[in-house]
Amino acid sequence: MANLLRKTQSNRGARWMARLLLRSVRIAPKRGQTHRTVIRKTFRMENLNYVALSAQMALRRRMDVIANNIANADTAGFKEEAPIFASYLQRLEGDNVRSANAISFVLDRGTGRDFSTGQIVPTGNPLDIALSDNTFLSVRLPTGDTAYTRNGHLRRSEDGFLVTSAGERVLDANGNDIQLTADDNPLEIAKDGALANANGPRGRLQLVRFDDLSQLRNLGGSLLEGPGAQQIPAGTQAVQTGAYESSNVQPVAELVKMIEVVRTYQSANTMIDKYDELRRRALDRLSRIQ
Secondary structure, rough: OHHHHHHHHHOOOHHHHHHHHHHOOOOOOOOOOOHHHHHHHHHOHHHHHHHHHHHHHHHHHHHHHHHHHHHHHOEEEEEEEEEEEEEEEOOOOOOOOOOOOOOEEEEEEEEEOOOOOOOOOEEEOOOEEEEEEOOOEEEOOOOOEEEEEOOOEEEOOOOOOOEEEEOOOOOOOOOOOOEOOOOOOOOOOOOOOEEEEEEEEEEEEEEEEEEEEHHEEEEEEEEEOOOOEEEOOOOOOOOOEEEEEEEOOOOHHHHHHHHHHHHHHHHHHHHHHHHHHHHHHHHHHHHHOO
């Protein structure tokens, strides 16, 4: 490599080839620099490869999110997710802040959710409920922690508890599991979440709302957790009975996104291959110069 760099200082053809190589990565020598100095920096930084690889990592993350959306297309109350990316600008050594040679990398900043209401599916089942906007049902996880969901596809479990279609126990206004008895057939659910059977009131569902939905974190499926849960006062009409909310994922749209990701990933891979081939050919020609 040292011999190659010495040749670029003494041979006009080599200097021309060096400029060609440098233009392939959009770097040019500044005042006071030689092509030898810039070539050394170019081979060390591998800027184009790094940028392309950061893009491919972001595309892989996006593919994972799309696959999760498709897998939950039939999950009641599931909300479509999308990755959030940002641009990280790195300045080349010795350049000023406004340099056109600054390099932009892709950073993964997290996951966002579309909280728009999914399709309301009528069932006629008195245990099924569809919730109004920004209303969530409180459930208990197997760990004992409380989570929140818009999955209103409810049923009676084998051990007699009111649970979601995924098996999480539904909580009442006091934070207790709702255990059904023989008298709870049928069990009526009012528009404010109040429960009643033929013998009278049976408590009330714990329905909550959040001031900032962006603070909610996904626990898998339609389950969410986060700070700021505020219990809805009794009398608030937030429940539609005899129906439940399906996922708001559009499978066809997700498949289109998946195809776009595959094509973009392939384009980035092709760019890396072409850059490597260009560099190999340039170095091969430089090594042949006497």
